[in-house]
Amino acid sequence: MSVRPEAPQPRLHDWFARSAHRHGDGRTALEVDGHHLGYAALSALADTVAGTVLARHAGRPARVGLLASRSVLAYAGYLGILRLGATVVPLNPAFPLARSGDVAKEAGLDLVLADASLPDLDSLPVPVLRLTDRDLLDPPAESPVPAPPPAPAVSGNDLAYILFTSGSTGRPKGVPVTHDNVAAYLGHVIPRYGLGPGARVSQTFDLTFDPSVYDMFAAWGSGATLVVPTRDDVLSPVRYVNERRITHWNSVPSVAAIAMRLRALKPGAMPTLRWSLFCGEALKTAHAGAWAAAAPNSTLENIYGPTEMTVTWTEYRLPADPADWPDTGNGTVPIGTPYPGQEHLVLDEDGRPADEGELCARGSQRFPGYLDPADDAGRFHAFDGRRATAYDGSGPLTPEHWYRTGDRVRRQADGTLVHLGRIDHQLKIHGYRVELGEIELLLTRQPGVTDAVVLAVPGRKGEPVLRAVCTGGPADPAELLDALREKLPAYMVPATVGFTEALPLNANGKVDRAALVASLSRPEAA
Template sequence: MTALPAEHGRTLYEWFERSAQRTPDAVAVHLGGVDVPYGDLHGYAEALAGRILRECDGPPRRVALLANRSLVAFAGYLAVLRLGAAVVPLNPSFPQVRNQRVCELAEVDLVLADESGPGGRPWPTGLPVPLLNLSDGELDTKTDELPPYAGRPEDVAYILFTSGSTGTPKGVPVRHRNVSPYVAYNVDRYRVGPGCRTSHTFDLTFDPSVFDLFVTWGGGATLVVPGPTDLLTPVDYLVANRITHWFSVPSVVSVSADLGNLPAGAVEGLRHSVFIGEPLSYRQARRWQETAPGTVIENVYGPTELAVACTSHRLPADPADWPDTSNDSVPIGPLYGFLEYLLLDEQGRPGDEGELCVRGAQRFDGYLDPADNADRFLAHEQGRTTGYDGTGPLTAAHYYRTGDRVRFEPAGLVHLGRLDNQLKIRGYRVELGEIEAVLCRHPEVVQAVVVPVRPGPDSGAGGQIELVGYYTGAEQEPRELVRWLRKRLPMHMVPRRFHRLDALPLNPNGKTDRGALRDLALQG
C-alpha cells in the first residue's frame, strides 16, 4: 500500500477554493449557455453561506440540498461546505415523503431548494425543517463578513442515502479525508486542468457527481451542465460543448444506440471516457469507441461507502488488443495503490475469487445508524476472518464488505455480480450475471437482464424460483431462444419466460431498474 501525498488531506471546499484563487477568471461552470467564472462562483457561495448562517441563526451542522443542475445547486453545495457543514443531497424527482424521511434521518437544520420542483413551482412546505427556496437570479456576491473557514478533513462532507433492505434509507456519511484521496487520484490520472471541459451526467444524490463537481473544480476545469434533454443525444452534447472528459453509467451508451444517436466517428476531441455504476460490456465499449475513435475508455468501480470509486481499468487504444473476460465485461482493473483489499470465499478464506473487501483512506467510518454496520465489516488477522456484529469499536483495521463477487482473470480483476444476485435453483448455485452475459452473446440481443421471481401458489410452479429474461434488440421466438441458450447453459440456468422491451427501465441514477422488471414479471 502506497503512502498518501499531502494534497489528499484537503477538504472539498479547499480543492475548489484553490482553483478559484489561482484562476478566478477561468470558467468554473457553463450553464444554460452562460459561463460562470471561478471568482463569481466563489462569490455566490460565500454570499449564500452568509444567508444560510442568518437563516439558521448560526452555523448549521447539516443542510439538505433539494436542487439539481442549477447555479443554486452548485453555489449551495459549496456554501454548505464553506460553513464546515455536511451536504445532504435530495433528488427533486423523488417522492416528497422519501425526501422528508431523509431530512428526518439526517437531522438537517435547513433545506436549500432551487426551482427544480414540478413545473418550476416552489417546493411545498411539508418538510420537517425550514425551507430556503431560491432562483438562480436571486444569487449575488454581496455578503457580510464570514468567519474564517474552519473546515477539517475529519468533518463529514456529505451524506448520501442508499436503499435499505428494511425499507428505510441508509445514510452513508463520507468525510473529507475519505473523498479527498479520490479527487487527487482522478485529477492526476485524467490530467484534469484549465481548458478541460467535463460532462455532468449524474444527479447530486448519486456519488459519481462528486467526480463531476470536485475533480473538475479541483483541477481548475469547466463543468458543462447539460440541458433537460441533452443526454438523450449525447453526441450533440459532446460536440456542441467540446467536452474533453465524459463520465456516465454504461446504460447511456445502450439507450443512445437504440435510439440511433451514436453515429460512427462523430466525436472528436474527447480525451477520456469513464464508465461506472454497472458492468460495462465489450459491446457497449466498442459502440462508444466507434463513435469517439480518439477517446481513452476506462471502466471504474466502487460503492458509495468507498468514496465513489476504488478501481480503474484502462482499455488499449486498439480494440484488437482488448483482453477477453469470462463474462464479456470490461475488467474493473486493479484497486488504487493506497487501498488494501481481500477476496474472500464463503468460508472467509482469501483466494482469487470471492467477495471484495476493502479498507484504507477511502473507506467510510460506518453508517449514520450504527445498527446498519452489523455484517457489513470484517476483520482478517493471521489468516482468521471475524465478522463485525455491531458490538465493540469499528476501527480502520476493519474491511468493508462490498457485497460484490470478483475474480482475478488473465485480463485483470473482473466483476462477476452482486452476491445477492446469486441464488439456488434445484440445489444449484446460479449467478444471474452469467446468464445475462450468455444471453447478450446472441447476435440479435443488445441488452439482457434476468430476474428471479417466486410465483404464487396457483401458478403451477410449486413455489420454485422462476427465471424471467428481459432483452432489447430484435424480437425472438421464445422457444428458439430457449434452444439457443440450452446449447450454452445448463437447463436449470435457462429462463422459462422471455420478454422483449424497446428499452430497459432505468432508475434515477441511470442504472437498470431490476426491481421494476421483477414487478413486471410478477404481473405475468
C-alpha cells in the same frame, strides 16, 4: 532530528477555493442553463448562499439538505454549504418528496436549501430555505446579503457529504464520507486524467449519485470547466459532446448502450473527447467498442467503486487497439485493480482468500461506517490472515476492518479483477443501487398484502425489469403501485404486481426466487 508533520489534506471546499484563488474570472468554472460563471463569480455566489443561510438560520448549521438540480443554485448551494463548514446531503427533486422527508429525518438535517419553484416544500419535516437562480444572480439592491464569516476549521475526519442508498431495512441508508476520504480520491484521479485549465468536464450524474463528486471537484480542483447538460442532452451524448466541446466524459454505461442502439456512435463522431470514463454498472465490451470508435482520440477507462469506498476505487484502462482487449468470458470490461494505497481481499463463502468470491476493501477511501451504526453489523469483516469473521457491531469499527462490497469478482492471472455480479439481492438499475428488500417491505405494509417478493427479470432488450409477486388480497395492483410511487423513485417501482396463492419454497424452506424468476422471465412486449 525532528520530523515535520504531514501537511493536512485539503478539505472538499479547498479544492475549489484554491482554483478560485488562482484563476479568478480568467477561467470558466461552470456552464449551466445558459449561464457561464468564472471561478470568482461562482465563489461569490457560494458566499451569497452561505451568508443567506446564516442570516435566516439560527446559528451555523451542521448538516444541510440540498434540493435542487442542474441549476446555478444547485452548484453554488453545494459550495455554499461546504463554505460554512457544514455537511452536504443532496436530495433529488425527481424523487417523491416523502422520500426526501425520510432522508431529512435520518440525516438529522438542520435545514433544507431548496429550489423555490418546487411544490409542497412545506411538507418537509425540517425548516426550508427557498431560493432561486434569480435570487443569486440578480439580488435586490435594498437587501444585501451579509458576507459570511471566515470558514471554521474543519477536520479531515469531519463529514463532507452524506449520500443515501436503498436500504434492505425498508428505509434509506446513510453513507457518510469524510473530507480525508475525498482528498485521497481526488489526489489520484485529477492527475491521472490530465485535468486542468482548458478541460471541459461532463456532468451527467444527479447530485444524489456519487460520481457527481468526481464531475464537480475533479473539474474545480484543477481549474477545469464543469459543463452541465440538460436532461435531453444526456439522452443525446454525441450532440452534447460536440456542441459543448466536451474533453472529459463520465457516465453510466447505459448512456453508451442507448447511443449505440440509436446508431449515434458513428466512427469518429466525437473527436473532442480525450478521456471517457464509465462507472455505476457493468460495461459491456460491445458498448465500449462502439464508444471507442466514435471517440478515436479518447482513452477509455472502466472504473468501479461502491459509494462506501468514495466514488470509484478501481480502474481498468482499455488498450488503444481493440485487438488487445481482454476476453473476460462474460462480455464485460474488467474493473481492473484498486487505486494506489488501497487494499483488497477476495473471499470465498467460508471467508478464506480465493481467486473468485466477494470483494472486500479498505484504505484511505473507505468510509467510517454507516450513519446508523446498526447498519454496520454484517457489512464488514475482520481478517486474521487466514480467515475472515463478520463484524457483529459489538466492538468499535476501526480502519482495519474490511468493507464487504457484496460484489462477486474473479481475479485473473495478472491480478486484474472481473466483476461477476452481486452476491445478494441488490442490483443496479440505471446506475442506481436498489435493495429489493426495501421495496418488498413497503409492499407488505400495504392493505391486503401478506407477503411480497420483488424480482429482476430480463426485459425485451436484456435490461433488468422489476416485477413483484405478492400473497394475500384482494388488493388492486394499480393502487399498490401508486402507493409505492409516493415513497420510491421511479426506477424502484416494479413494472407489475401480481398475486399468487403461495410463494414457492426450496428444499431449505426459503422462498425459491429462481423458480419465480423462471416463471416471470418473459421479455417485455414491444
